[in-house]
Amino acid sequence: MKADAKKVLKRHYFLFLLLCLTASLLGGELVMSQTAGQNITEDMTPQTRVTFTDAIVTSFFDIVMDVASGKEEERKQQIQEAEERYAAESPESGTEIFGRSRGVLASAVNKLLSGAYLMTLLVGIRSLVGTDEAAVVVMLLGALALLYLFQIFVAGVCRTVVIRMFLEGRCYEKVPGQRIWFLLRVKKWCHVAVANFVAGVFLTLWSLTLIGGIIKSYSYHLVPYILAENPAIKVLDAITLSRKLMKGHKWECFLLELSFLGWDLLGIITLGLSNVLFTAPYKMAVFGEYYARLRRLGLEAYPENTHFFNDRYLFEKADRSILQAEYSDTAKECAAEPVTPPGTGGISRFLAEAFGVSIGQKEAMQALEKEQGRRFLLEYDKKALEGKIYPTRLHPIPEKHKRKWVVSLNYLRCYSAWSVVLIFFAMSFVGWAWEVGLHLIADGTFVNRGVLHGPWLPIYGTGSVMMLLLLNRFRRKPVLEFVLAVALCGSVEYFTSVYLEFVHNGTRWWDYTGYFLNLNGRICAEGLLVFGIGGMAIIYVLAPFLDGLFRRMPPKLLMAAGVVLLLFFAADQIYSSAHPNTGKGITDYETCILREEVAAG
Numbered sequence: 001m002k003a004d005a006k007k008v009l010k011r012h013y014f015l016f017l018l019l020c021l022t023a024s025l026l027g028g029e030l031v032m033s034q035t036a037g038q039n040i041t042e043d044m045t046p047q048t049r050v051t052f053t054d055a056i057v058t059s060f061f062d063i064v065m066d067v068a069s070g071k072e073e074e075r076k077q078q079i080q081e082a083e084e085r086y087a088a089e090s091p092e093s094g095t096e097i098f099g100r101s102r103g104v105l106a107s108a109v110n111k112l113l114s115g116a117y118l119m120t121l122l123v124g125i126r127s128l129v130g131t132d133e134a135a136v137v138v139m140l141l142g143a144l145a146l147l148y149l150f151q152i153f154v155a156g157v158c159r160t161v162v163i164r165m166f167l168e169g170r171c172y173e174k175v176p177g178q179r180i181w182f183l184l185r186v187k188k189w190c191h192v193a194v195a196n197f198v199a200g201v202f203l204t205l206w207s208l209t210l211i212g213g214i215i216k217s218y219s220y221h222l223v224p225y226i227l228a229e230n231p232a233i234k235v236l237d238a239i240t241l242s243r244k245l246m247k248g249h250k251w252e253c254f255l256l257e258l259s260f261l262g263w264d265l266l267g268i269i270t271l272g273l274s275n276v277l278f279t280a281p282y283k284m285a286v287f288g289e290y291y292a293r294l295r296r297l298g299l300e301a302y303p304e305n306t307h308f309f310n311d312r313y314l315f316e317k318a319d320r321s322i323l324q325a326e327y328s329d330t331a332k333e334c335a336a337e338p339v340t341p342p343g344t345g346g347i348s349r350f351l352a353e354a355f356g357v358s359i360g361q362k363e364a365m366q367a368l369e370k371e372q373g374r375r376f377l378l379e380y381d382k383k384a385l386e387g388k389i390y391p392t393r394l395h396p397i398p399e400k401h402k403r404k405w406v407v408s409l410n411y412l413r414c415y416s417a418w419s420v421v422l423i424f425f426a427m428s429f430v431g432w433a434w435e436v437g438l439h440l441i442a443d444g445t446f447v448n449r450g451v452l453h454g455p456w457l458p459i460y461g462t463g464s465v466m467m468l469l470l471l472n473r474f475r476r477k478p479v480l481e482f483v484l485a486v487a488l489c490g491s492v493e494y495f496t497s498v499y500l501e502f503v504h505n506g507t508r509w510w511d512y513t514g515y516f517l518n519l520n521g522r523i524c525a526e527g528l529l530v531f532g533i534g535g536m537a538i539i540y541v542l543a544p545f546l547d548g549l550f551r552r553m554p555p556k557l558l559m560a561a562g563v564v565l566l567l568f569f570a571a572d573q574i575y576s577s578a579h580p581n582t583g584k585g586i587t588d589y590e591t592c593i594l595r596e597e598v599a600a601g
Contacts, residue, residue, distance in 0.1 A: 001293065004170075005285035012169040015177070016281040019162045023155075024280065063115050079116050156196040156224075157189055164228040166288040167314055173388045176380070177479065186397040188231035195235040199223045202239065218250040219243045225291040229311045232397060241308055244301075245294045256290060310396045317387050318394060326393045330381040356472035358414035411475055411540045415468065419550045421562040423468070423543055424461035425569070431460025451500060451580050454572045459496050463489045467535050468543055475539060485535035490528050497522040504580060 009016060066075040164182055169175045183189040199220050207213030222242040226233060233241070246253065260283060267275035292315055299309060324331055351357045384391040415423070435449040435457065450457045467485050474481045501508055512518040517525035550558055 001289040002286055005282065005289050008166075008170050008288070009281055009285045011173065012175060013281070015175055016166065016169065016285065017277070019165060020280040020284060021276070023159055023162045063119055075115075076119065079119055083111065083116060152197045152200070153190075153193045156200075157183065157193050160192050160196070160224045160228050160231075162284070163224055163288065166284050167225075167228060167291070168390045169285075170288060170292065171313075171315060171317055172390055174383065176389060179390070183231055186231060186395070188397070191235075192227050192231050195223065195227055195233075195238055198235045199239055215250065218253050219246050221246055221253060222291060222294065225288075226308070229295075229314055230308060230396070233308055237308060241298075241305060244305070245298045249294060253290070256286070313391060313394050318391055320387075322394070323385050323387065323391060326391065327381055327385040330378065330385050333378055334382055334385070352414045354472065355469040356414050356475075357420065357469065358416050411544050413544060413547060415543070415547055416550075418558050418562045419547050420465055420468070421566065422550055422558070423546055424458075424465050425456065425565050426461075426546055427464035427538065427542075428456035428458050428461030431457040434460075447584070448581060451504075452572045452576045453581050454568065456569070456572075458569075459492065463492050463531065463535070464538050464543070466492065467539055471539070478536065478540070481539065482532050482536055485539070486528050486532040489531035489535060490523050493527070493531075494519065494522045507580075507582065 063075060161180055161183060165175050165179050168179065183192055203213065203216055203220055206216040220239060220242050222245050223238050226238045226241055230238075260279065263274065263279040263282070267273075267279055295309060295315070299306060318326075347359075351359060380389075383389045384393070432449060432455050436447065439445070439447045439449065448455075452458070466488055470488065471481055471484050474484060497508065497510065508521075511521045512524035512527065513521035515524035515526055553561075
């Protein structure tokens with residue numbers, strides 16, 4: 001089993017590594033070295049298993065006990081001093097990447113570490129219930145309920161999803177990332193959560209007998225694996241089936257777990273590095289093989305339960321004839337010559353496929369968009385037909401029509417040149433309104449943000465257009481699209497800052513000094529996260545929506561609107577090059593003044 005598991009792990013290493021890291025984070029457990037975790041406690045051992053849940057619960061109980069013992073004011077004072085210390089210890093230097101004196105993210109980090117959020121919650125609950133004792137009880141029960149619900153509906157279900165993807169990786173060359181939505185597509189997420197909950201309740205009750213809890217932990221060991229194969233199985237049937245499969249194999253399972261002792265010791269020696277990079281995904285792969293073995297034995301020993309093992313093609317590849325019958329439409333489309341809509345050849349087709357820009361006839365471009373969407377779905381079905389990925393059409397719960405939303409959003413469309421121009425101005429205005437609005441809310445005053453005098457911030461429009469055009473080929477891969485959008489927007493913002501500072505004798509129109517994770521005060525993690533999320537919204541929602549509106553406009557009106565805006569924009573550029581928009585709230589920052597004073601001193 002271990003030899004087979006290593007082959008599977010080698011084939012899907014990076015995917016399995018990412019899955020295990022994600023499951024570990026959601027489950028609350030990380031392995032950190034002494035250096036990485038030295039700020040969490042003062043008595044860290046060289047190898048400490050640190051959990052997010054443990055950290056939150058520890059801080060939570062400390063605050064609750066202080067309030068219950070009448071030390072609320074002392075705790076508030078400690079929290080305030082901690083937040084002030086975090087901000088004061090953040091060097092006011094443009095090169096300090098871990099600034100924590102300005103920005104929403106820095107404030108959130110400071111409040112989270114100081115316990116301010118938990119104290120605010122406790123005070124709020126006390127104001128509702130009236131007494132400290134009742135507030136403590138309500139908060140304890142509420143916290144336990146939230147943690148338990150998270151473990152059931154998020155962490156537990158995600159573990160089942162990870163198991164499913166590991167099992168698919170046993171037989172198939174590829175496991176598409178979109179398989180993480182498996183339970184949502186078959187509408188069994190809540191059912192799996194309830195099944196895990198019931199199994200957990202049973203195990204908790206058995207744990208009251210001590211020995212019974214240890215035995216039953218092995219009896220129920222296969223419940224998440226059974227749910228990964230058959231998410232529609234009844235809860236008690238899953239538990240009963242797990243008990244039957246583990247009958248006579250509990251000691252064997254214990255020995256299998258014990259066989260990883262050497263790897264666990266290596267994890268201690270390497271300060272957890274080997275656990276993260278190899279042991280965790282290796283264990284998951286081995287236990288996937290173990291379930292496949294017990295399933296095979298179960299089919300022989302319990303033929304009356306064969307209908308529960310209903311996902312045959314999760315453990316063996318379907319015959320070529322079966323795949324061809326189920327994917328007959330895919331076979332025909334693959335055999336047919338690629339469709340090239342008339343009027344979309346040559347340079348028109350190159351621009352459409354490379355940058356998503358259309359310069360051909362309207363009808364021809366719409367036909368090309370439809371063809372691109374069809375080919376996108378065809379790629380997935382073609383891999384299933386070839387036996388490279390799990391054939392979702394052969395799953396007992398049909399998934400055949402679950403991916404039509406991809407085409408309905410129509411984000412694979414091509415944008416006309418004038419549509420791109422109007423999207424540029426629309427996003428430039430949205431960016432201007434965003435920054436003006438933030439300043440208005442924070443300071444209560446209207447400030448015309450940006451270098452130009454008009455109601456637009458071209459850096460937002462430029463970033464939006466660049467994402468639409470340069471990242472066009474990656475629209476089918478949202479995760480990669482997000483990462484590239486963050487990198488692209490960060491580069492645009494950084495070098496725009498350098499350019500403006502150079503052209504205007506050192507004047508800055510933004511400065512992120514003091515923000516958490518900033519680079520020379522020109523970009524920061526907080527802003528890049530907003531750009532990434534905003535970029536995804538633009539690519540997959542806003543730009544297609546705006547383009548749909550622009551397509552309804554008469555072509556001459558669309559062109560006239562674009563020309564007028566370009567003329568006003570050019571005039572603003574010429575005027576602002578000599579008389580840039582400056583002043584309080586635009587180029588004047590306390591941090592800039594502080595930097596000048598430090599430099600002068």
